[in-house]
Structure formats: structure tokens, C-alpha cells
Amino acid sequence: MSIEPMEQFFKPIKAPIELAMTGNYAVAGAVTQTDPDVICAFPITPQTQSVEGLSDVVHYGRLRAAFVNVESEHAAMSFSTGACAAGARVFSATASQGYLLMIEALPMAAGWRIPLTMLISARAFNAPNLNIWNAWEFTLADVGWNVLVAEDVQETYDNAILSVMIAEKSLFPTMFVHDGFIISHAVHKFMALADEQVKKLTPPLKRHTISTQKPGLWGSVVTPEQLMEQRLSFDLAKKTVPPKITEAFKEFEKETGRKYKQIEAIKCDGVKTAIVTMGSMCGNIASWQKKNPDIGLIKLKVYRPFPMLELRKIVQDLGIQKIAILEKLDAPGAPTAQVGASVLAALYPLKIPIKDFIVGQGGRDVTRDEFDLVKRKMGQLSGIPDQLYEYLGVREKFNKLWDPNVMEVSK
Amino acid sequence: MSGRAKSKLIKIEDLLKRETHNHFLYVSYDNEAYMNTGIQQSGATPPFASTTTGPGGKMIKGKIGIKEDIVNAFAFLGVKSGFFATANPAYPLDLIGKVVEALKTPGCGFIHVLSSCMRGWRHPENLTSQISKLATESGYFPLFSIRVRNGRPEYALNRKIKTEKEKLFEFISMLGKYSHLFKPEKLEGNLDAIFESVSNRNQNIIDLSEKFAGDSEMEIYTGKLKEFPNQEHIAGGHGLCLGCGEGQIITQVAVGAQMVGGTNVIYTNSTSCMEVSTSKDNFGSWKVPWVHHLFETSATIADSIATAYRTLKAKGKFQGELPYVIAMGGDGATFDIGFQFLKSALVRAGSWAIQNPLLADK
Numbered sequence: 001m002s003i004e005p006m007e008q009f010f011k012p013i014k015a016p017i018e019l020a021m022t023g024n025y026a027v028a029g030a031v032t033q034t035d036p037d038v039i040c041a042f043p044i045t046p047q048t049q050s051v052e053g054l055s056d057v058v059h060y061g062r063l064r065a066a067f068v069n070v071e072s073e074h075a076a077m078s079f080s081t082g083a084c085a086a087g088a089r090v091f092s093a094t095a096s097q098g099y100l101l102m103i104e105a106l107p108m109a110a111g112w113r114i115p116l117t118m119l120i121s122a123r124a125f126n127a128p129n130l131n132i133w134n135a136w137e138f139t140l141a142d143v144g145w146n147v148l149v150a151e152d153v154q155e156t157y158d159n160a161i162l163s164v165m166i167a168e169k170s171l172f173p174t175m176f177v178h179d180g181f182i183i184s185h186a187v188h189k190f191m192a193l194a195d196e197q198v199k200k201l202t203p204p205l206k207r208h209t210i211s212t213q214k215p216g217l218w219g220s221v222v223t224p225e226q227l228m229e230q231r232l233s234f235d236l237a238k239k240t241v242p243p244k245i246t247e248a249f250k251e252f253e254k255e256t257g258r259k260y261k262q263i264e265a266i267k268c269d270g271v272k273t274a275i276v277t278m279g280s281m282c283g284n285i286a287s288w289q290k291k292n293p294d295i296g297l298i299k300l301k302v303y304r305p306f307p308m309l310e311l312r313k314i315v316q317d318l319g320i321q322k323i324a325i326l327e328k329l330d331a332p333g334a335p336t337a338q339v340g341a342s343v344l345a346a347l348y349p350l351k352i353p354i355k356d357f358i359v360g361q362g363g364r365d366v367t368r369d370e371f372d373l374v375k376r377k378m379g380q381l382s383g384i385p386d387q388l389y390e391y392l393g394v395r396e397k398f399n400k401l402w403d404p405n406v407m408e409v410s411k
Numbered sequence: 412m413s414g415r416a417k418s419k420l421i422k423i424e425d426l427l428k429r430e431t432h433n434h435f436l437y438v439s440y441d442n443e444a445y446m447n448t449g450i451q452q453s454g455a456t457p458p459f460a461s462t463t464t465g466p467g468g469k470m471i472k473g474k475i476g477i478k479e480d481i482v483n484a485f486a487f488l489g490v491k492s493g494f495f496a497t498a499n500p501a502y503p504l505d506l507i508g509k510v511v512e513a514l515k516t517p518g519c520g521f522i523h524v525l526s527s528c529m530r531g532w533r534h535p536e537n538l539t540s541q542i543s544k545l546a547t548e549s550g551y552f553p554l555f556s557i558r559v560r561n562g563r564p565e566y567a568l569n570r571k572i573k574t575e576k577e578k579l580f581e582f583i584s585m586l587g588k589y590s591h592l593f594k595p596e597k598l599e600g601n602l603d604a605i606f607e608s609v610s611n612r613n614q615n616i617i618d619l620s621e622k623f624a625g626d627s628e629m630e631i632y633t634g635k636l637k638e639f640p641n642q643e644h645i646a647g648g649h650g651l652c653l654g655c656g657e658g659q660i661i662t663q664v665a666v667g668a669q670m671v672g673g674t675n676v677i678y679t680n681s682t683s684c685m686e687v688s689t690s691k692d693n694f695g696s697w698k699v700p701w702v703h704h705l706f707e708t709s710a711t712i713a714d715s716i717a718t719a720y721r722t723l724k725a726k727g728k729f730q731g732e733l734p735y736v737i738a739m740g741g742d743g744a745t746f747d748i749g750f751q752f753l754k755s756a757l758v759r760a761g762s763w764a765i766q767n768p769l770l771a772d773k
Contacts (some may be wrong), residue, residue: 037719037722037723037726037728038715038718038719038722040715064725064726064769065722065769066718066719066721066722066767066769066770068715068718068759068763069763070711070755070759071751071752071754071755072751074707074708074752075708075711075751075752075755078704078705078708078711078712078715078752079711079712079714079715079718080715081704081712081715082679082702082704082708082711082712082713082714082715082716082719083715083716083718083719083722084719085702085716086715086716086719086720086723087719087720087723087728087729088719088722088723090719104705105704105705105708108704108705204728210677210700210702210716211700212674212675212676212677212699212700212734213731214700215674215697215698215699215700215701216700217690217693217695217697217700217701217702217703218700218701218702218703218704219702219703219704220686220690220691220692220693220695220701220703221686221687221690221691221692221703222691222692222693223691223692225692226692226693
């Protein structure tokens with residue numbers, strides 16, 4: 001089906017090469033290069049081409065892997081978990097309702113400490129109506145997975161490889177996210193690595209597996225005598241992940257020259273206000289900053305484990321006095337939405353004004369108009385607000401944005 | 412059916428000589444309700460049986476509805492190769508023979524086993540075997556097997572099917588879950604309705620076994636039970652109730668599996684009595700790998716483990732003998748919450764796994 005877009009990955013890639021592909025196909029290419037044994041997913045927009053592309057490389061003989069079509073995302077996550085626990089390198093992918101259907105099976109993948117990787121092509125979920133476009137459904141469940149978020153096609157290609165490195169070093173399943181349609185379906189230029197480079201970066205590591213050579217119980221019942229200790233040891237293990245991510249980033253940089261940080265301050269020197277966000281919005285904000293050098297950008301590349309102390313240090317060291325958060329999923333009834341909750345917790349000792357802006361849900365464009373509004377609102381913000389979040393970019397009329405303080409769209 | 416042998420003996424020792432390898436076997440222990448959570452109604456609960464979510468009351472007399480017939484439905488999915496059967500631990504040679512044959516059949520295997528639950532069925536724990544035997548003798552739980560090749564099922568009966576009204580009512584009267592049908596007054600209409608549903612189901616099986624006949628009408632598994640090796644898969648000391656049918660079933664499945672695969676066997680288990688009783692606080696009764704994931708996914712997990720090993724072997728990353736993987740699940744995991752997972756795993760193992768050029772047996 002997608003032979004043409006995947007053509008570049010049908011033959012060995014002997015030297016780094018510049019390609020132009022959509023985010024989904026670029027991920028399919030990167031995953032091909034990591035030589036997975038099992039690929040198991042259930043199709044859902046906007047993730048579909050990532051697995052279609054992989055079925056092409058398998059069915060045309062480029063990749064020796066079991067490409068397993070299953071009956072649901074729940075089955076996809078369960079199958080991926082079982083296969084990975086049995087010793088296979090496994091890739092899965094999903095979005096939206098599929099992610100929600102998987103949620104029951106996500107904690108076991110983390111609890112069993114298996115290095116499974118999964119692409120999330122981030123999309124809204126149904127309520128009150130169906131919407132296939134971008135939102136951050138992946139922030140809903142905190143069950144112990146590592147989460148990387150990509151800004152563009154280059155980063156999502158790189159994350160597919162980094163996720164294998166991080167998952168296998170840390171023995172925690174790792175999901176990597178790109179914004180649905182905005183990255184999944186956008187064609188960008190990016191540099192693909194040579195197959196040998198990817199092979200060198202992702203060597204198979206020894207780990208525990210389901211094996212008759214070493215019998216054991218997986219997922220037995222435990223009483224109140226045991227679960228708290230197990231959860232604590234799980235949490236302590238999770239705390240060892242960030243240095244392993246840094247190690248992976250360093251190895252990756254050494255091989256490719258591309259440098260990544262878990263959290264990065266972009267043009268924050270001397271600013272009083274900074275925006276904390278992640279994903280595809282970062283590039284737009286960075287270009288908007290050219291005319292707005294008074295607003296900094298703090299980009300989260302790693303969302304889980306959340307780089308809490310690093311964020312606090314950036315804000316403290318740079319003397320930033322106000323923080324705006326942009327995120328793409330609301331949480332009705334909660335004090336504020338998911339990303340905001342993490343940022344607020346990280347920065348609470350600093351007692352600075354923080355406002356969480358809900359933007360871009362359901363694929364609504366987040367444009368410079370929104371950034372201008374954020375800037376104005378942050379300018380007006382004095383002290384810690386009673387209402388920690390607000391929606392931005394919601395229309396009241398075709399040419400007028402809804403706002404408690406009524407603001408006209410600038411012509 | 413002319414030219415068809417009346418009956419055939421299948422020697423378990425002959426089955427063991429086969430060199431073929433099963434891809435995925437699911438054993439369902441059907442105790443006819445969700446026993447682990449306290450006897451709630453399932454798709455396998457028979458009509459008028461009293462459960463805690465469908466009690467025998469003044470107005471409504473237990474379950475309204477049917478006991479689902481699942482084996483026949485699975486046999487008509489159209490798989491390339493599969494072995495489907497019913498079994499009963501009161502007939503250990505039959506059950507063990509079926510486990511051996513299933514593990515020697517490429518593709519998928521599914522064995523639906525009646526599993527008495529003395530608490531949920533409400534009978535004295537020392538009557539389990541007697542009651543289980545009566546279930547088959549009365550026609551309530553007939554024993555048969557279906558071999559499917561290229562989508563075509565071939566039926567064989569393993570015991571004669573006779574629906575005997577008196578024996579059926581004797582079976583029913585021994586179970587406290589039907590006591591509301593006898594006291595304060597005998598509800599003849601309900602009892603007749605049970606008889607009718609059992610008769611009709613049995614007629615379906617007889618009709619199917621004639622229409623989709625194998626080379627003999629009746630097949631009996633034979634072997635010397637006393638000469639079978641002791642199983643080393645599960646130790647005693649699990650926490651199942653006295654007289655629990657599941658305990659008998661695990662032992663018999665393990666004896667069959669041990670003869671086929673030694674200790675190169677992996678079990679997966681759905682959330683259930685068996686799961687909680689054999690694995691508590693990581694001090695398990697299992698001596699071979701045992702995997703419990705979720706209520707509904709024992710089939711998917713078993714299939715995924717088997718597929719992973721086959722793939723790793725094909726890629727040269729695993730050098731050993733392929734393990735046998737057996738999924739075990741109760742009636743909830745089989746008929747209800749796990750149905751979709753089970754159906755799809757059976758189909759994958761019965762078609763995709765044996766047709767896929769990467770995974771195909773050399």
C-alpha cells in the first residue's frame with residue numbers, strides 16, 4: 001500500500017542520508033532500522049501509516065519480523081507485552097481511543113519492566129463528539145512508562161531509535177509522542193542514520209524473560225502484605241531512569257552529532273516570562289520569539305520521568321518570574337490540566353505566578369495570535385491566580401475570540 | 412454414514428510419537444459462574460441456576476437465558492488446523508489424551524472442560540467426581556472432539572450421547588444451585604425446560620457429528636494411567652477448595668503436557684480462582700513458568716509468547732526447543748470478557764501462525 005513512501009527503507013541505508021517523509025513513515029523507517037522481532041498494533045488515525053509502513057518492510061522482505069494484526073488496541077498492548085516479556089524486541093503504536101482502550105494493559109508492561117516501545121500519534125478522544133485531530137491524550141495515564149515528545153519529523157525519527165535505547169537501558173517501556181497530523185502527516189526533511197549506526201546504538205542487552213530455563217511467576221496475586229513494598233521498589237527503580245536517558249542522549253550525540261536534552265531553555269536569557277510546553281508548538285514559539293525576545297521558551301523533550309529539579313533550576317538560575325504553560329488536553333474538575341499540574345508542583349517553592357493555557361485541542365491551530373494573547377495575559381497577571389488554567393483560542397463568533405475579558409482578534 | 416468405523420481406540424502412546432508441535436492451546440475450566448468473585452452469573456451459567464447476580468427468587472427462578480455453546484462455534488471459524496474438544500476430569504484418560512493430541516496438533520487447540528465448584532454449585536466436596544461423571548452420563552455435558560483441517564471440521568464422539576431425563580434430574584437435584592426448583596415446590600416446568608435445552612443442544616451435536624463425520628463415530632483415548640510419569644508442573648499445596656474441579660483439571664492437563672513437553676511448558680492464566688490459589692504472594696505452586704496478565708488476556712499472552720519464541724528461533728536469536736504454551740481460563744475469561752481475545756488468538760494460531768513464511772515449521 002505504502003510502497004512508495006517507504007521505498008527508501010526497502011534497501012539497506014549505508015550512509016546517513018537526507019530524506020523527506022511524513023512523521024509516521026519516518027518512524028516506520030527508524031523502527032525498521034532497530035530490527036524489531038515483533039510488531040503488533042491496531043490501526044487508528046493518525047497513527048496508521050506508521051504500522052502500514054512496517055507491514056510493507058515486513059511483507060516485502062526487508063525486515064524479518066512477525067507483523068501481527070490483532071483485534072483491538074487492548075490485544076495489541078497485551079500481545080506486545082507478552083512477546084516482549086518472552087524476549088522479543090517489540091514495537092507498537094496507537095492514539096486516542098486506542099490509547100484509552102490500552103490503559104488497562106499499560107501498567108503491566110511497566111510493572112514487568114519490559115523494554116517495549118510505542119508510538120503515540122497524539123489525538124483527541126471522543127467527548128462529546130468524535131475528533132480525529134491533535135490533543136494530548138497520552139498525558140491521561142501515569143502508570144510508569146517513559147514518555148518522549150517530538151517537535152518535528154527529525155525528532156520523532158530520532159525518538160524511535162532513542163526509545164529503544166532508553167527502554168532497554170532502563171527496563172521501562174517507553175512511548176514516544178508526535179502531534180497527530182501536525183507531525184504525523186507533515187512532510188519534513190530529516191537526516192536518516194545508516195543502518196549500521198542504528199545497530200551500533202541499539203545492541204541487544206541481557207534481561208529477564210519468560211523462560212523455561214528460569215521458571216518463575218509473572219503477575220501473581222499479592223496481599224496487603226506485599227503491594228506497598230512492590231510499588232515502592234518500582235518507584236525507586238523509576239528514579240534511576242533520568243541518568244540512563246542522559247546516557248542514551250550522549251551516545252546518540254556522539255554517533256549523530258544531534259544533541260538532545262531532557263529539558264531545554266530556548267532564548268531564556270534575561271526574560272521575565274517563559275512558556276513551558278512540548279511537541280510541535282515549540283518550533284512555532286521559537287520563530288515567534290524572533291519578534292518577541294522578552295518571552296522565553298522551556299521545551300520538555302522528556303515528559304516522564306518529569307525533569308522536575310531541572311525545570312526548577314532553569315527558572316531559578318535564569319531569574320524567570322512568571323511561567324505560562326501551553327498544553328493540549330483539559331482536565332475538567334481538576335485544579336488544572338496534566339502538564340500544568342507537573343509544572344506547578346515543580347515550581348511551587350518559587351511562589352511565582354503560573355498560568356496554564358489549554359490550547360489546540362482537537363487540532364485547532366495554535367498560531368502567533370495565541371502566543372500574543374499569552375504574552376498579554378501574562379503581562380496582566382500579578383500574583384498567583386485563583387483560576388490556574390484557562391482556555392485559549394476558543395471562538396465566540398467567527399471573528400471574535402471568547403474570553404472572560406473580551407478580546408478582539410487583531411486584524 | 413457407510414464405511415465409517417463404529418469406534419476406534421486412540422493410544423496416547425501413539426499420539427506421543429507425532430513430531431508436530433501445537434502453536435497455542437487454551438483450556439477452559441467451566442464452573443458455570445464467576446466463582447472467584449463469589450458465584451456471579453456468566454455466559455456459561457445454565458438456565459435456572461442460582462447465582463449471586465441471578466438468584467433463585469420468588470419471582471425469577473435463577474438465570475434467565477441460556478448456557479452458551481462455544482466449542483461448536485469455534486470449530487466453524489474456518490481455521491486451517493485446530494483441535495477442539497470437550498472434556499471432564501471424571502474421565503482422566505479422555506482429558507489427558509485430548510491435551511496430548513492438542514499439543515501435537517499444529518495450529519490452535521481449545522478444550523472446554525466442565526469444572527465442578529462445590530461452593531458455587533453447592534454440593535459436598537467429596538461428591539465432585541461422582542457429580543462430574545453424572546454430568547456426562549446424563550447427557551448434561553457430552554464428550555466429543557472436533558479436528559479442523561482447512562476449515563473443515565470432523566466430529567468424533569468420545570462417549571455415547573444419551574439425554575436421560577431421570578439421570579439429568581438426579582444430577583440437578585444433587586446441586587444446591589437448583590434447590591429452588593425443588594423446594595418449597597417442585598417446578599416441573601423449569602425442570603422440563605432444562606431437559607429440553609440439554610436435549611436440543613445434544614441433538615445439534617449428534618446432527619453435526621453425522622454431517623461432519625470423521626472416520627469413526629466413537630473414539631476412546633487409551634493408555635495406562637498408572638504408567639504415566641508424575642507431572643512436575645505444579646506442586647501440591649495450592650489454595651483451591653477441597654473437591655475443586657480445577658485442581659483435578661490442572662493435574663490432568665499437567666500430566667498430558669509433561670508427557671509431550673517435559674518441563675518445557677509455559678502456562679498463562681486468566682484472573683480466576685486458579686490464578687489466586689496457585690500464586691499467592693509470589694510463593695507459587697508452579698514449577699514451570701506461569702504468567703498471569705489480566706482477566707481477559709491469557710489467550711493473547713500465550714499466543715504472544717509462542718509467537719515471540721518462533722520469531723526469535725527463525726531469526727537465530729533462540730537456539731533451544733520451542734516451548735509449549737498453554738493458556739488456562741475460567742468461564743468468564745472464555746465466554747465473556749475474554750471471548751474476543753480468545754477467538755482471535757485461536758484464529759491467529761490456527762491460520763496465520765502456520766501460514767506465515769517466517770514462522771512456518773521447517
